[in-house]
Amino acid sequence: MLYILVVGGDKRYIHVIETLAKLENNLYLIGFDTVSFDKSNVKHAKLEHMDLSIIDAIILPIAGTDERGQVEIMYANGHFYLTEQILSSTPDHCTIYTGTANDYLQGMCKAAQRSLIRLFDRDDVAIYNSIPTAEGALKIAIEETEETIHNANVCVLGFGRVGKTVARLFHAVGANVYVVARNHADLARVTEMGLTPIKPNRLHKLLADMAICINTIPSLAIDDERLTNMSISTVIIDLASKPGGVDFVATQRRGIKAVHALGLPGKTAPKTAGRIIANILMESLKSEQKHQ
Numbered sequence: 001m002l003y004i005l006v007v008g009g010d011k012r013y014i015h016v017i018e019t020l021a022k023l024e025n026n027l028y029l030i031g032f033d034t035v036s037f038d039k040s041n042v043k044h045a046k047l048e049h050m051d052l053s054i055i056d057a058i059i060l061p062i063a064g065t066d067e068r069g070q071v072e073i074m075y076a077n078g079h080f081y082l083t084e085q086i087l088s089s090t091p092d093h094c095t096i097y098t099g100t101a102n103d104y105l106q107g108m109c110k111a112a113q114r115s116l117i118r119l120f121d122r123d124d125v126a127i128y129n130s131i132p133t134a135e136g137a138l139k140i141a142i143e144e145t146e147e148t149i150h151n152a153n154v155c156v157l158g159f160g161r162v163g164k165t166v167a168r169l170f171h172a173v174g175a176n177v178y179v180v181a182r183n184h185a186d187l188a189r190v191t192e193m194g195l196t197p198i199k200p201n202r203l204h205k206l207l208a209d210m211a212i213c214i215n216t217i218p219s220l221a222i223d224d225e226r227l228t229n230m231s232i233s234t235v236i237i238d239l240a241s242k243p244g245g246v247d248f249v250a251t252q253r254r255g256i257k258a259v260h261a262l263g264l265p266g267k268t269a270p271k272t273a274g275r276i277i278a279n280i281l282m283e284s285l286k287s288e289q290k291h292q
């Protein structure tokens with residue numbers, strides 16, 4: 001039985017809280033005022049009234065904090081800033097869980113000497129999470145285009161965990177899938193999957209014929225120059241986390257529809273995505289306990 005503080009999070013975290021509560025952990029929630037839970041071991045909390053010295057783990061949203069330590073709160077009013085002082089008020093063994101972590105969050109945990117676990121660093125989590133992400137991208141593609149995905153030319157940039165699942169899903173629904181990758185082994189795998197491999201230096205030419213262009217590369221992959229060749233009927237779906245991989249100022253100027261589709265698992269399949277996070281959290285909490 002652990003004392004866990006959950007600070008912020010989206011719809012996925014409601015499932016996470018319910019799962020952790022079933023295991024008889026004591027949960028304190030900040031940022032969930034408008035959601036009610038019917039278990040007595042789940043309590044809404046205010047930081048100023050909390051005894052942080054009993055907290056074994058702090059669970060942050062997938063994005064962790066912003067560059068000033070602010071944690072995104074969706075189900076309550078007000079702001080929450082995670083500080084070094086808060087972390088230092090927890091016991092030495094208190095572990096901080098997040099999906100991803102920027103330099104600020106990493107630095108703060110280091111300064112407070114608290115261990116930080118980034119759940120999305122794990123390959124298995126990223127792969128499971130790519131499934132609702134790809135389904136969300138398909139949903140957007142269907143909604144934003146006026147023709148079927150079947151037989152549409154779809155270009156997928158990047159062939160990592162998300163890129164592979166996106167390419168496979170669009171291929172499965174009958175799209176003509178082109179995958180842009182820089183790595184030779186990836187290009188070979190693309191060919192093996194029956195898709196068309198494209199080297200980055202050939203992307204410029206290819207873009208003219210694409211109905212949908214899906215970016216998964218976490219750096220500027222579709223810049224103003226690459227847009228020059230793109231038809232205004234092409235729909236761009238950028239899946240890369242902030243700041244993304246598309247020059248959105250240029251797409252707007254050129255009248256090309258571009259969607260920066262973030263947090264898709266939480267939007268399209270919050271229960272499945274919540275289950276993925278809950279499973280990995282339970283495993284991680286158990287293993288941390290063993291080491292204490």
Ligand code: NAP
Pocket residue numbers: 126129130133157158159160161162163181182183216217218219238239240241261262263264265
């Ligand atoms: P990943 O497994 O690391 O794959 C990234 C891919 O991008 C790889 O193919 C990599 O190629 C390529 N790449 C990276 N930097 C590049 C560069 N400078 N030029 C060309 N190619 C480059 O990452 P992932 O798990 O697929 O995630 C991709 C992005 O999606 C991340 O930003 C992630 O945070 C985001 N994401 C978004 C959602 C959502 O809901 N929108 C959900 C999950 C993940 P190499 O292998 O050759 O390096």
